[in-house]
Amino acid sequence: MTDTDLIQDIDASLEQSDDELEDDLPELLGRMEGQTEDLVREYPETFGRVVARMETMDIASFVSENPETADQFQELLWAGMNVLVESSPEVKESIDDDITVTFEADDCPMAGHLEVDGTEQTMTGGAGTLDDPMLEITGPADTLVGLIVGRVDPIQGFMQQQYQMDGPVHKGTRLAPIMNSLSDQVPASAES
Amino acid sequence: MRLTDDQTAFRDELRTYLETEIEPIVDEADRNGPMTRDELVGYLEDLQELGIGFTPDTVHRYFGDVWRFVIASEEISRVWPSLNVALQMSFPALFVRFAADETRQAMLPKLEANRCIGCLAVTEPEGGSDTAHPNTVARKDGEEFVLNGEKVWVGNAQIADVALVIARDASEDAQDMFLVDRANADFETEEMNKLGWKGVPNGRMVFDNVRVPVENRFSTIFGDAIADGHDISEIVPFPESVSQLFFEHKPLNVMFSFMRTGMAFMAVGIMQAAFDDALAYAQDRETFGDPIAQHQLVQEKLYDVRAAIEASRGLSRRAAEALVEGDSDARLLSSLAKGYACEQSIEATSDALQVLGAAGLDLENRMERYYRDARVMTIPDGTTEIQKLIVGKELTGMSAY
Numbered sequence: 029m030t031d032t033d034l035i036q037d038i039d040a041s042l043e044q045s046d047d048e049l050e051d052d053l054p055e056l057l058g059r060m061e062g063q064t065e066d067l068v069r070e071y072p073e074t075f076g077r078v079v080a081r082m083e084t085m086d087i088a089s090f091v092s093e094n095p096e097t098a099d100q101f102q103e104l105l106w107a108g109m110n111v112l113v114e115s116s117p118e119v120k121e122s123i124d125d126d127i128t129v130t131f132e133a134d135d136c137p138m139a140g141h142l143e144v145d146g147t148e149q150t151m152t153g154g155a156g157t158l159d160d161p162m163l164e165i166t167g168p169a170d171t172l173v174g175l176i177v178g179r180v181d182p183i184q185g186f187m188q189q190q191y192q193m194d195g196p197v198h199k200g201t202r203l204a205p206i207m208n209s210l211s212d213q214v215p216a217s218a219e220s
Numbered sequence: 221m222r223l224t225d226d227q228t229a230f231r232d233e234l235r236t237y238l239e240t241e242i243e244p245i246v247d248e249a250d251r252n253g254p255m256t257r258d259e260l261v262g263y264l265e266d267l268q269e270l271g272i273g274f275t276p277d278t279v280h281r282y283f284g285d286v287w288r289f290v291i292a293s294e295e296i297s298r299v300w301p302s303l304n305v306a307l308q309m310s311f312p313a314l315f316v317r318f319a320a321d322e323t324r325q326a327m328l329p330k331l332e333a334n335r336c337i338g339c340l341a342v343t344e345p346e347g348g349s350d351t352a353h354p355n356t357v358a359r360k361d362g363e364e365f366v367l368n369g370e371k372v373w374v375g376n377a378q379i380a381d382v383a384l385v386i387a388r389d390a391s392e393d394a395q396d397m398f399l400v401d402r403a404n405a406d407f408e409t410e411e412m413n414k415l416g417w418k419g420v421p422n423g424r425m426v427f428d429n430v431r432v433p434v435e436n437r438f439s440t441i442f443g444d445a446i447a448d449g450h451d452i453s454e455i456v457p458f459p460e461s462v463s464q465l466f467f468e469h470k471p472l473n474v475m476f477s478f479m480r481t482g483m484a485f486m487a488v489g490i491m492q493a494a495f496d497d498a499l500a501y502a503q504d505r506e507t508f509g510d511p512i513a514q515h516q517l518v519q520e521k522l523y524d525v526r527a528a529i530e531a532s533r534g535l536s537r538r539a540a541e542a543l544v545e546g547d548s549d550a551r552l553l554s555s556l557a558k559g560y561a562c563e564q565s566i567e568a569t570s571d572a573l574q575v576l577g578a579a580g581l582d583l584e585n586r587m588e589r590y591y592r593d594a595r596v597m598t599i600p601d602g603t604t605e606i607q608k609l610i611v612g613k614e615l616t617g618m619s620a621y
Contacts, residue, residue: 039314126272183443188394201446208447 035125038183064107086137099155106153107112122209130161133169167191238299254421257379293482297489302419309375312384313338318445320433326403339380341371360391367427377423397438416592461546477554484557487565494572495591510599528568528617532561558609562597567593
């Protein structure tokens with residue numbers, strides 16, 4: 029099966045209802061494994077549409093019902109973000125500090141991390157937690173995914189207590205503009 | 221705890237101002253009821269010279285130094301608690317610096333000239349202290365929020381240029397605050413009379429389809445300022461140790477902890493004033509041929525009042541230290557100090573009044589004002605009952621409210 033077939037199948041699933049998409053997603057994520065970053069790089073519009081659909085999906089319910097795919101689901105998100113950082117001078121310019129963050133959902137078994145390197149001007153994320161992160165972010169899975177894809181404004185979300193953050197405040201305030209500049213590049217959020 | 225030379229100098233300068241400018245007029249001023257806008261502006265001008273207030277040049281010396289803030293709170297309240305309340309409740313004015321263009325244009329020149337009066341609209345007729353679930357609603361309509369709701373007991377309501385209003389943001393289904401400036405959006409106010417703090421203009425505020433720009437939502441003010449490269453201490457000019465608590469205790473709760481510590485010192489100031497008058501009276505007034513200070517039961521009253529002052533001041537200083545150190549117990553200690561000191565101030569002023577006997581009941585004697593002002597202390601900024609629940613939650617990790 030070629031990449032084109034897989035992308036066609038993803039596009040077809042995106043046309044379906046949330047329930048049907050959630051049924052298809054574990055298999056699609058399995059097929060993407062190992063080539064997620066390449067697919068996002070080659071088909072950014074499809075990635076953008078996946079992100080857009082996450083606004084209506086119940087992420088916590090999906091992850092709870094498909095715990096084995098939680099990591100793959102996050103890999104898709106982070107792969108998309110990694111590609112955006114690589115290809116976006118605006119995002120790179122906004123990276124001027126070293127920040128490590130762990131994200132942990134409080135309503136389903138989902139944990140991820142983000143490493144921002146101020147010297148290299150890179151930002152990489154993935155599933156699983158870091159040993160000694162500077163910042164720890166906890167909240168509902170929907171909110172955490174919203175933070176990653178730009179649906180939830182980092183400062184507004186924190187001030188409105190949509191999620192909790194622990195760690196040095198100055199690191200948190202440095203992370204917020206970086207996350208914002210990243211989310212500006214997400215195709216779905218750029219359209220909205 | 222010993223004050224530094226700078227702190228002592230600040231306190232002495234402030235005392236001199238209060239004794240020469242406020243003490244001679246305080247009885248009549250308080251009796252006349254809520255201070256006017258011009259009167260408050262005049263006091264703010266005086267206080268600015270002492271490094272107290274919310275202009276961009278002054279605020280870092282006032283809010284940016286916990287000790288100066290609490291010294292000011294105690295000393296001003298020792299002479300006129302209402303002035304301290306009107307001053308402190310004006311703090312939302314400082315947020316106009318990062319608000320929407322129209323608010324900045326209308327209010328920033330006023331703030332810089334020390335003529336921007338603020339107020340914080342929290343309490344609701346149906347909700348009381350339940351700040352987490354306000355009935356006031358902000359609905360998004362294009363590039364504006366439309367505010368509807370009612371607030372009561374708002375300090376400075378009638379004379380405020382800007383109001384920071386706690387409301388539910390319907391667009392996010394979350395609690396937030398909204399900065400309303402009177403130059404661009406009017407709201408109705410109505411004076412509310414009360415037992416004490418007679419000099420503070422407290423009022424009801426009605427928001428009937430009041431439109432504010434999206435940029436005046438507090439979380440957006442904050443986010444926009446951070447995005448523009450401003451440091452958190454520029455936006456809310458607390459010391460870094462206090463700002464550091466924003467993550468652990470949430471920004472609104474940190475603001476409450478700061479203000480409540482000020483309230484605890486305010487209660488100490490009222491008690492000190494009552495004690496000083498009671499002691500002087502006891503040494504001067506004679507019954508049965510002797511100064512009443514020689515009577516054992518009068519000495520017991522003086523003992524009780526002095527003990528209340530020392531215990532309350534010690535606890536309040538512990539709360540201030542926790543803020544200075546960014547201690548995770550800052551919220552617990554500020555609520556403990558506010559709850560304890562304010563309750564003590566009722567007992568202490570009652571005992572002090574008792575020392576004066578019938579003279580304490582005389583409306584021409586300021587002891588009755590101390591008693592009335594103290595009685596108010598246990599209610600605003602979270603009742604003693606709420607303070608107990610906050611302490612309980614901090615102690616147990618379990619919320620009973």
